[in-house]
Amino acid sequence: MCRNIKTLHNFAPPxxxxxxxxxxxxxxxKLSGFTHPSKANEAAFERAVDRVADAAHxxxxxxxxxxxxxxxxxxxxxxKERSKLRFA
Numbered sequence: 001m002c003r004n005i006k007t008l009h010n011f012a013p014p015x016x017x018x019x020x021x022x023x024x025x026x027x028x029x030k031l032s033g034f035t036h037p038s039k040a041n042e043a044a045f046e047r048a049v050d051r052v053a054d055a056a057h058x059x060x061x062x063x064x065x066x067x068x069x070x071x072x073x074x075x076x077x078x079x080k081e082r083s084k085l086r087f088a
Contacts, residue, residue, distance in 0.1 A: 009060055012069035017053075020060065024053035 005023045008015035028048045029035055037045040 010065050020056050021053045024049045
């Protein structure tokens with residue numbers, strides 16, 4: 001699947017609109033096969049990004065959990081450590 005799409009649920013602070021939209025762009029790029037759509041496909045591409053972003057926003061704000069929110073800085077540190085081990 002899309003390795004560039006990051007988990008956005010249950011973080012402190014919560015995901016921003018820009019983060020949700022960036023994930024939507026990555027998802028639509030993966031589905032369409034376009035990194036940058038042609039002028040002829042640009043409107044359909046943007047419409048799809050808007051719809052996916054809206055659905056993702058609704059999902060993230062509807063999910064409930066009993067787990068404490070994860071710290072973004074700590075999760076980034078862990079990801080860096082995993083990357084070091086993987087690509088050492």
